[in-house]
Amino acid sequence: MAEGRHVVLGVTGGVAAYKAVYLARRLIDRGATVRVVMTESALEFVGSATFGAITGTDPVTSFFGGEDVSPHTTLGRWADVIVIAPATASTISKLAAGQSSDVLVATVLASRARVVIAPAMHTEMLDQPAVQKNIETLRAYGYEIVDPEDGPLAGGDEGPGRLADPEVIADAVREAFPRLDMAGLRVIVTAGGTREPIDPVRYIGNRSSGKMGASIAEVAVERGAEVVLVTTTTQTPVGSIEIVQVETADEMAEAVWSRAGAADVAVLAAAVADFRPDQVHRTKIRRTAGVPEIRLVPTPDILKGVSEMTSRPFLVGFAAETGSLDTASEKATAKDVDLLVANDIAKEGSGFGSDTNEVRFVFRDGSTRDLPLMSKRDVATQIWDTVMTLRAES
Numbered sequence: 001m002a003e004g005r006h007v008v009l010g011v012t013g014g015v016a017a018y019k020a021v022y023l024a025r026r027l028i029d030r031g032a033t034v035r036v037v038m039t040e041s042a043l044e045f046v047g048s049a050t051f052g053a054i055t056g057t058d059p060v061t062s063f064f065g066g067e068d069v070s071p072h073t074t075l076g077r078w079a080d081v082i083v084i085a086p087a088t089a090s091t092i093s094k095l096a097a098g099q100s101s102d103v104l105v106a107t108v109l110a111s112r113a114r115v116v117i118a119p120a121m122h123t124e125m126l127d128q129p130a131v132q133k134n135i136e137t138l139r140a141y142g143y144e145i146v147d148p149e150d151g152p153l154a155g156g157d158e159g160p161g162r163l164a165d166p167e168v169i170a171d172a173v174r175e176a177f178p179r180l181d182m183a184g185l186r187v188i189v190t191a192g193g194t195r196e197p198i199d200p201v202r203y204i205g206n207r208s209s210g211k212m213g214a215s216i217a218e219v220a221v222e223r224g225a226e227v228v229l230v231t232t233t234t235q236t237p238v239g240s241i242e243i244v245q246v247e248t249a250d251e252m253a254e255a256v257w258s259r260a261g262a263a264d265v266a267v268l269a270a271a272v273a274d275f276r277p278d279q280v281h282r283t284k285i286r287r288t289a290g291v292p293e294i295r296l297v298p299t300p301d302i303l304k305g306v307s308e309m310t311s312r313p314f315l316v317g318f319a320a321e322t323g324s325l326d327t328a329s330e331k332a333t334a335k336d337v338d339l340l341v342a343n344d345i346a347k348e349g350s351g352f353g354s355d356t357n358e359v360r361f362v363f364r365d366g367s368t369r370d371l372p373l374m375s376k377r378d379v380a381t382q383i384w385d386t387v388m389t390l391r392a393e394s
Helices: 017-029 048-055 071-078 089-097 103-109 129-140 166-176 211-222 249-260 302-307 328-335 376-393
Strands: 006-011 033-038 081-087 114-119 149-152 158-162 186-191 226-231 241-245 265-268 275-277 296-298 314-321 339-344 359-363 368-370
Touching (some): 006 017, 006 103, 017 166, 033 048, 033 071, 033 103, 071 103, 081 089, 089 103, 089 114, 114 129, 114 166, 211 241, 211 376, 226 249, 302 314, 314 328, 328 359
Parallel strands (some): 314 339
Antiparallel strands (some): 339 359, 359 368
16 A cells, blocks of 8 residues: 555656556555656646646646756655656666756655656667666666556557556556565664875775665665664765764774664664774975885674674674675674675776665574675665564574
8 A cells, every 4th residue: 555655656758658647546545646747748748727626736847937946856755756757768868877856856855755657658768878878877776666568559550669558557556566574673873984084185995885874774774763873974975874974994993882782673884994004194294204114903893893792783784895706604693693695896887986786684593695896875674674574484
């Protein structure tokens, strides 16, 4: 059911636009509140009054002329799910490129909601390499693609490209709604790479962007958890997340250890420096003084510290490796974690700063599960699905 959920229905300029009317009705029948955004060309195929009569709200068709001075941002914040049906080759291209030249694409770009795309076009257009590449790009972004069907098309043609049945699209929307299976859970997540100062200007650090940890925190709060994010980055995740800003490994250790005892689950995704300079110079080291000698000392082992707590949370650790992931099992055992997530940062699409990741799950019994390359948000979803299953079994 979709009771109380908010759905933005995007309608683009294809013959199948008439089917979006039925989709709107089916979503409403399932309990969703629906608001419609139409491209200029969509208005050539179906009237805005039709959607207004069905949804009870006039569709948004332009950035300008309405009462809302920023309709795309308003809808973007309001939506739980955005579904575009039909999605033309033009709109798919704009989404893949982030080109916000119309109010529909701008709404998607201004939202953190899950996005469902239902392409519809002639077979020849669907088969074009550029179109297929754009669809795969959207899939990599984490968009749910409802593949078109084989059947009658415009102009008497027949073949792949027909808009999927509205019932199938409505089912995909239902599956895209955030679950609330984590309601009541207290979660702590770490993100980003620590910076260990050498002097007021320089530091020892790494290339971690914090995107993976931020995605983990976002998915958790969307599923109902109470989330604390201890992070070295300045990016602000969506949702009601308590942000604890830190910089060094010592600061992160203090923030995590002081809060982990009250958490049900801890996911330590941050790339914490293993070493720091034993001496921090109070003033900038000058080149004229010659090459400095920097002695390194170990930083706190935050993951091990949590695992050794008397009343410890369910613990998820991360291992950023280069090349083989074979040593990940050894780390999982040494750190005594409930789940270890390992990735090869040297692999294309799986490194620091990327929007995608390819990981291996290492379990307590030594078994492993490899996940294919996917968006970091989808990896976060897989992590939480696995955590919830393991907690239920324990």
